[in-house]
Amino acid sequence: MPSIADVVASLVAAPKPVICLDTCDILEVVQCLDWEKPGTPRSVACIKPVRHLLTTLAVNPDRALVVVTDLVHTEWNQNIDGIRKKAHEFLAKIDKIVGSSYNAAGLVGTALAVYDPLASKPLVDDLVSLSTALLAQATRLDLDPALSSLALDRVMDKRRPSHDGHIKDSINFEHYLELARRLRATGFVEAVAFVSKNRKDYWEGDKDRIHPDLKPEIDDPTVQLQFFGSLTATLPNMGL
Amino acid sequence: MATSAADAPLTVSTDGTAGPYVVVVSQQLGPVIDAMRTEGIGFRVDQDAVMLDGAPALAVINLGLNADVDRVQAILDRVADDLQSKGRRRLRSPTREVLIVRGNPGEMQRLRKRIDSGVHGGWDRRTDVEERFQRTLPPQAVAYCFSKLVPAVERRAAVLMQGRGSGMGEELHLSEVVPLEGHGQFDLDQRNRVVSDFRETFVKPLAQALGVRVVDRSVSAVPNLEELLSTEAMAQLRAFARAANKGDSHELDLQQWAGFIGQTHLDNAVVDLDQLEAWLADDGFTEEERRALVREFESGRRLLSAYDDERLE
Numbered sequence: 001m002p003s004i005a006d007v008v009a010s011l012v013a014a015p016k017p018v019i020c021l022d023t024c025d026i027l028e029v030v031q032c033l034d035w036e037k038p039g040t041p042r043s044v045a046c047i048k049p050v051r052h053l054l055t056t057l058a059v060n061p062d063r064a065l066v067v068v069t070d071l072v073h074t075e076w077n078q079n080i081d082g083i084r085k086k087a088h089e090f091l092a093k094i095d096k097i098v099g100s101s102y103n104a105a106g107l108v109g110t111a112l113a114v115y116d117p118l119a120s121k122p123l124v125d126d127l128v129s130l131s132t133a134l135l136a137q138a139t140r141l142d143l144d145p146a147l148s149s150l151a152l153d154r155v156m157d158k159r160r161p162s163h164d165g166h167i168k169d170s171i172n173f174e175h176y177l178e179l180a181r182r183l184r185a186t187g188f189v190e191a192v193a194f195v196s197k198n199r200k201d202y203w204e205g206d207k208d209r210i211h212p213d214l215k216p217e218i219d220d221p222t223v224q225l226q227f228f229g230s231l232t233a234t235l236p237n238m239g240l
Numbered sequence: 241m242a243t244s245a246a247d248a249p250l251t252v253s254t255d256g257t258a259g260p261y262v263v264v265v266s267q268q269l270g271p272v273i274d275a276m277r278t279e280g281i282g283f284r285v286d287q288d289a290v291m292l293d294g295a296p297a298l299a300v301i302n303l304g305l306n307a308d309v310d311r312v313q314a315i316l317d318r319v320a321d322d323l324q325s326k327g328r329r330r331l332r333s334p335t336r337e338v339l340i341v342r343g344n345p346g347e348m349q350r351l352r353k354r355i356d357s358g359v360h361g362g363w364d365r366r367t368d369v370e371e372r373f374q375r376t377l378p379p380q381a382v383a384y385c386f387s388k389l390v391p392a393v394e395r396r397a398a399v400l401m402q403g404r405g406s407g408m409g410e411e412l413h414l415s416e417v418v419p420l421e422g423h424g425q426f427d428l429d430q431r432n433r434v435v436s437d438f439r440e441t442f443v444k445p446l447a448q449a450l451g452v453r454v455v456d457r458s459v460s461a462v463p464n465l466e467e468l469l470s471t472e473a474m475a476q477l478r479a480f481a482r483a484a485n486k487g488d489s490h491e492l493d494l495q496q497w498a499g500f501i502g503q504t505h506l507d508n509a510v511v512d513l514d515q516l517e518a519w520l521a522d523d524g525f526t527e528e529e530r531r532a533l534v535r536e537f538e539s540g541r542r543l544l545s546a547y548d549d550e551r552l553e
Contacts, residue, residue, distance in 0.1 A: 036507065040470045045463070051376075055416040056425075058372035059385070059398045063423075113285070126378045133376040199508075205545030208510060229510070239424045 022196035023075040033087035049231035161201035180225040250316040335458035337435040339414040343452030361441030392433035476500040501540035
């Protein structure tokens with residue numbers, strides 16, 4: 001697993017835009033098969049940019065470097081089975097809802113086309129494959145104890161993104177800040193982006209821009225880390 | 241991306257050797273089937289909807305080799321007129337070309353043999369890209385990549401196709417168009433020119449005299465508000481627009497607008513304000529009203545977010 005110094009060295013040798021991902025960005029392509037709230041399914045708009053990013057990198061791997069921390073990798077592995085299960089349950093629920101309408105139709109003689117249950121389709125497995133492919137595409141940063149210690153400071157000080165006491169977001173954030181900082185120190189001019197759909201900890205309310213508490217840190221001239229609330233917003237800004 | 245029933249063309253296609261057919265968006269399927277049944281026209285609907293960007297947006301209705309094409313077209317024209325009269329007028333949004341090749345397994349296998357037989361229309365097979373592309377797809381998926389210096393855009397383009405269906409062999413659809421070199425993506429116009437070149441110089445010559453269908457259409461390149469908002473939020477927006485005193489807004493209107501704002505907040509919806517304003521313009525609100533409503537929307541959402549934050553702390 002490469003350290004931040006290793007990744008910086010490879011990027012200095014072959015510069016390209018950098019996209020740092022949060023765990024939720026990678027899990028989201030499966031997690032979107034769930035309810036936003038009772039009766040309202042989540043948007044599946046997150047799938048398209050992931051597909052687009054992976055295809056673009058398949059055509060030309062030098063277009064961008066996708067980066068995750070080792071913690072993101074661990075979190076993905078901890079959560080994917082539960083999310084897969086929930087996605088299956090979601091499809092089963094949809095089948096049940098449609099089945100109920102079909103029962104009603106049968107009772108009054110309304111003609112409907114044959115319904116092919118979603119639960120029997122490989123949709124969830126295919127989405128898990130896509131999520132796995134995105135994770136596999138990413139370079140996995142080794143965790144640096146000094147940066148994890150800075151993350152702990154944020155927890156102690158109740159500073160974003162650990163203002164509510166959780167350390168994981170700060171561990172990722174500190175590593176991405178440091179990656180950007182070390183790249184800029186070499187004169188690296190390509191874009192370095194951090195993507196997170198985590199509204200509670202990073203967003204300014206419902207706006208997909210960085211929270212004012214964190215803005216000075218990412219805008220610092222020695223860092224210049226761009227923030228995006230989704231890959232949909234990230235890719236056009238990175239020329240992808 | 242779905243196209244609306246009011247906008248999508250309804251035409252009998254007669255290319256290929258598998259007989260005439262009609263491609264419909266999902267909202268057109270019911271009215272077209274009903275009209276053809278009423279007129280005693282025989283048909284068969286393909287079991288699988290054709291995918292567009294992962295959305296089952298199109299379905300193919302097969303008419304059979306002996307179909308009366310003119311008669312069916314007359315029926316389709318009537319259905320199209322009816323749908324347009326009922327449909328909501330939509331702003332003209334940018335479109336992009338999609339391309340799908342469908343056929344029975346035997347015919348698609350013949351097509352794939354032709355693809356494997358060498359270079360066609362100046363398009364080179366890129367097996368190196370295919371290998372990387374394949375790794376990003378489900379294990380059973382069929383993947384192709386072709387590249388060419390496309391004269392219309394003066395740039396080398398890679399066109400990626402992937403399969404779908406039983407054994408992934410019954411449908412190939414254009415998955416992506418990506419510049420092979422340099423920075424930046426193709427803009428929509430460039431992308432459409434590449435697709436057009438690929439269709440005319442590669443797909444159509446290859447599909448000639450085979451029982452496969454080349455389905456090509458223009459679809460909206462941007463999702464519309466109806467696709468982005470929840471059904472509850474859209475219902476609130478439509479109710480507001482119906483009841484509003486356009487040109488002479490009333491306090492009651494603003495109360496309904498607040499209901500819409502609240503619903504988008506409950507839905508956690510990220511709303512593109514330009515898109516919202518365009519929707520309002522399309523519905524007949526004046527520029528002054530639109531600006532005021534969008535301002536109200538922004539400040540309402542900001543206030544609700546601040547309220548949520550306060551409650552959390």
